[in-house]
Amino acid sequence: MVFLTREEEQMLNGEYGAAAQEAMSILVKLAEAYDAERMIPAKSAHVAAGLFLEEIEWYEKLIQGGAKFRCFTTRHPWGIDYDHFEEVGTIYGNTPEIKQIGEQIFGYSLKMGAIPMGTCIQYLLGDFLMPGDAFSWTGSSGVVFANSVLGARGNMEGAVTNYCVGITGRVPEIRMHLDENRKGQVLVDCSKIDFNGFTDADYGALAFHVGKVVGDEIPVFVGLPKKMNLEQLRAIASPLHVSGAVPMFHIPGITPEAPTLEAASGGQKLEKVQVDMGDVKATYDEIATTGGDKLDMVNFGCPHLTYKEIREIAEFLDGKKVHKDVKLWVGTSYQVKVVADRAGWTQKIENAGGLLVTNICMGPGAPFAARGMKIVATNSPRSAYYASGVEHLYGSTKDCLEAAISGKWRGK
């Protein structure tokens, strides 16, 4: 039986309203299923909504039961690009009725008190986590990043749990919240790889390969460059739970709880996997679902792009024109777009014929097929895996941009 504090008991008994009672009762069942000893305070929740209309019934019930988020809770993209709704649309279409339903469903999370960030990179835009902080997030790339790079603690959890954690401010102390479940289990030796000129897509392919090899175990990377930037770390984090079911990784010297290899492994001798450039290159062909030189779209933004990535794209496109038969979508959050507007990056991208889209999922919820796209090129293994109804080409940012201009894919 899970131990509950007096306040948690009161939530379960309905003294904090029907919504807190329902949320706590779901979390208690979860705690019991995983033999948790107790609940712990959650610092952050991240919620999504809107794939199924039936969800509305649950949100209505929660709102009527007085649902208010008790911990800092942010909202995932809700699929309405307010600058280009007709052109971008949603997976369900781009009619005013669809927009209205989207707004209605978004309204529930706003009413419960979510910060309407409309992005999957909430951790870069003010959802501030420190080592040891507990979180419950939708979006596997953020979960892997926060566990591994920020040293915060969270599980790959379902959307229902994210709401329950937000509403109660508590999370069962299970799986990744416990020290013993966070130790590295497989040593991934990258020391044979020359990282000079290693691109974002190379990092993505490396991580996609590793996810496939380690399955649901926690990899410890050695032989990577000593200093790594945000974009590189994210490129490693994002594919690991796509090809595999990896909740976190360790890079000794970077992962907060792993200053050394010994700390990462908990002193255990680990099974070793060697990864070389041949593995990385071979993985390109696994990520891509088609070949040839034809394409009708280039997309970036799974996960949403950072300032630096947008600037790189804008500078490349400055003075150029995207081919008339190719659409170019660059996806980010609208906070980042405000800066991009001010810096002139948006104008450079849009003068070239591309779109800087916001509040849109460029992975599992991407409306590419709904807009009639058939073959799309990306630098994101995650988008290539999840964006359904289209064929995918995979290459670096530069490969993708060159294809957007020439109208022909030249490949990796």
Add this chain to the structure above:
Amino acid sequence: MSIRLKGRGLVKGKAEGEALVSNQPISFVGGVDPNTGIVIEKEHDIEGQSIKGKVLIFPFGKGTTYNPFAIFAMKKRGTAPAAIINVKTEEIVLTGAILAEIPFIDKLDKDPLKVIESGDYVKVDGDTGTLEVTKKRS
């Protein structure tokens, strides 16, 4: 002749129906058509079969964090399984079963993937965590 299995009832309630047994993890998002209950994941061992109204027995869940809402939506559309039996509980399937009020049992004293075959008739009691299996006539 019936077989009794005892496990842990994580979602209460009683249900019964024909067993559908899969030896592979299931994703309800993308893997099952929510309008029909038919498994659409390519090369899945129960591809083309309907989970609607069945006692669905599989190792554990897989796939996106949106699975709980898929299970809930299927319940509302009348295409959900009558009960779910897992070998190892996975949070995304469990929370979906809780929300949809679908009896859910795990940790059975015999391996349900070996003891139960598709087509057997299963009575599920989520309150006591027990299954009563009537083997199909061979």
